[in-house]
Amino acid sequence: xxxxxxxxxxxxxxxxxxxxxxxxxxxxxxxxxxxxxxxxxxxxxxxxxxxxxxxxxxxxxxxxxxxxxxxxxxxxxxxxxxxxxxxxxxxxxxxxxxxxxxxxxxxxxxxxxxxxxxxxxxxxxxxxxxxxxxxxxxxxxxxxxxxxxxxxxxxxxxxxxxxxxxxxxxxxxxxxxxxxxxxxxxxxxxxxxxxxxxxxxxxxxxxxxxxxxxxxxxxxxxxxxxxxxxxxxxxxxxxxxxxxxxxxxxxxxxxxxxxxxxxxxxxxxxxxxxxxxxxxxxxxxxxxxxxxxxxxxxxxxxxxxxxxxxxxxxxxxxxxxxxxxx
Amino acid sequence: xxxxxxxxxxxxxxxxxxxxxxxxxxxxxxxxxxxxxxxxxxxxxxxxxxxxxxxxxxxxxxxxxxxxxxxxxxxxxxxxxxxxxxxxxxxxxxxxxxxxxxxxxxxxxxxxxxxxxxxxxxxxxxxxxxxxxxxxxxxxxxxxxxxxxxxxxxxxxxxxxxxxxxxxxxxxxxxxxxxxxxxxxxxxxxxxxxxxxxxxxxxxxxxxxxxxxxxxxxxxxxxxxxxxxxxxxxxxxxxxxxxxxx
Ligand SMILES: Nc1ncnc2c1ncn2[C@@H]1O[C@H](COP(=O)(O)OP(=O)(O)OP(=O)(O)O)[C@@H](O)[C@H]1O
Ligand SMILES: [Mg+2]
Numbered sequence: 001x002x003x004x005x006x007x008x009x010x011x012x013x014x015x016x017x018x019x020x021x022x023x024x025x026x027x028x029x030x031x032x033x034x035x036x037x038x039x040x041x042x043x044x045x046x047x048x049x050x051x052x053x054x055x056x057x058x059x060x061x062x063x064x065x066x067x068x069x070x071x072x073x074x075x076x077x078x079x080x081x082x083x084x085x086x087x088x089x090x091x092x093x094x095x096x097x098x099x100x101x102x103x104x105x106x107x108x109x110x111x112x113x114x115x116x117x118x119x120x121x122x123x124x125x126x127x128x129x130x131x132x133x134x135x136x137x138x139x140x141x142x143x144x145x146x147x148x149x150x151x152x153x154x155x156x157x158x159x160x161x162x163x164x165x166x167x168x169x170x171x172x173x174x175x176x177x178x179x180x181x182x183x184x185x186x187x188x189x190x191x192x193x194x195x196x197x198x199x200x201x202x203x204x205x206x207x208x209x210x211x212x213x214x215x216x217x218x219x220x221x222x223x224x225x226x227x228x229x230x231x232x233x234x235x236x237x238x239x240x241x242x243x244x245x246x247x248x249x250x251x252x253x254x255x256x257x258x259x260x261x262x263x264x265x266x267x268x269x270x271x272x273x274x275x276x277x278x279x280x281x282x283x284x285x286x287x288x289x290x291x292x293x294x295x296x297x298x299x300x301x302x303x304x305x306x307x308x309x310x311x312x313x314x315x316x317x318x319x320x321x322x323x324x325x326x
Numbered sequence: 327x328x329x330x331x332x333x334x335x336x337x338x339x340x341x342x343x344x345x346x347x348x349x350x351x352x353x354x355x356x357x358x359x360x361x362x363x364x365x366x367x368x369x370x371x372x373x374x375x376x377x378x379x380x381x382x383x384x385x386x387x388x389x390x391x392x393x394x395x396x397x398x399x400x401x402x403x404x405x406x407x408x409x410x411x412x413x414x415x416x417x418x419x420x421x422x423x424x425x426x427x428x429x430x431x432x433x434x435x436x437x438x439x440x441x442x443x444x445x446x447x448x449x450x451x452x453x454x455x456x457x458x459x460x461x462x463x464x465x466x467x468x469x470x471x472x473x474x475x476x477x478x479x480x481x482x483x484x485x486x487x488x489x490x491x492x493x494x495x496x497x498x499x500x501x502x503x504x505x506x507x508x509x510x511x512x513x514x515x516x517x518x519x520x521x522x523x524x525x526x527x528x529x530x531x532x533x534x535x536x537x538x539x540x541x542x543x544x545x546x547x548x549x550x551x552x553x554x555x556x557x558x559x560x561x562x563x564x565x566x567x568x569x570x571x572x
Binding site: 182183187192196197198199200203204205 | 395412413429433
């Protein structure tokens, strides 16, 4: 991967250094905190595919996250399906939900705030459904049996969990990178930049947008299924609630939408900020969301291309005169 | 290569295009002229699949493509450009052109190589790495043409690629279009710049208030009384005649 400035390289190195340093920190709090942030980074990358690269801002990525988590939980709790298989089906369920929402919304040409509202509505409807049926455990949610062991996809050792999550995040970023450098990625950006021009140039924009929703759904379902395996418990508010949707979009916007590293950088940065605030003012629950809102407003106003965009301005490297530049 | 038959389109009560038929033979450059609001762009949007015609048919290379979506028409080898240029602002010039090249070349290196080749052919070699948003109007018009060419389309519908250019830029783009035609492309072009139409097009059609009012070589058309009146108003032809005689 090539970066076009010293600033971006420094930012990425700093993030990697932090992620490594977590292994050596004395307090286990850091690892637990970073584990949560890494799961959020996956749903953030999910948002980034559609919102960042494709310019389709969703307010309802919880619909994908919750579907992955619930599909996996229902299969394990109600039908005794093998956790690995249930996990995989959770990803597929997320992808299917993404494709369904996309097919419906784009069939009717929804864009901009209309698309955002429809995704929000989907997430809310799913949240209400999940809290009302027996199969989803109703209001009390679903609890996996505690059966530690690799066969059950439950890892009691925090360090192992952390390492596995790092691998997952790296894989998700690799897939994102491959998308970015592919024909599909170029088409997705073309759709974001100018849909009419894209159509004129032979792009089936409907298909591209639905495909993006499917990939985004797979990432979202993955994040939800990861959350389930980590906490062994979900309910409708936790996985379909709007807090998930907000966290999905805020990381990429702060970090740099439409970049490979932006979602991870933004998510980690925000969570560090929120965590710091919690320690400074321990009696103000929900303060982190107030902070997020302030940061989001500032980012939208002053950092239109996020931290990655800001870093790009620092020590710009001369682009090489060849065919393939980052 | 392209046959348009009895195309009509109304917007509310306004008949923007009525009963337009035209032919574009392979290898030719055909002009589409007419005053502002005549319905030229609306013809393009219907031919290229962006809007459904109320009536009429469009046949391209013997296939009926009426009502087909634009991406399918483009895949078959016909593409339109936009009067109001539509660059992908956040991408570089080369990446813009590559989006066109991806149509038939799925590999990134190939698409980028073709983009650079097409860009150089259109005299944009030194701007390939610049963001499209930094281009002047002349650069953007050229980018429209470059992207369209990169798709490999054989019939290009150009909507006022010369509007807003200074004379030296017009001379350049006329040369480029001529060169592209030599390489086996066909053009249907909307143009207000008469100098360009005169030097490029073999035949031209004139639209006024949605209707075709004349057809012929550009030289014949500038002498045609109905054409002159469409542009300059009722009675203009007679007045010009008088002035010439006086
Ligand atoms: N989408 C639309 N809805 C309503 N009216 C439209 C629409 N598109 C075009 N028109 C009207 O149709 C008529 C023809 O417009 P069109 O853009 O085709 O003209 P044109 O010949 O391309 O003119 P110009 O030389 O100014 O580009 C105009 O009166 C215009 O206002
Ligand atoms: Mg027009």
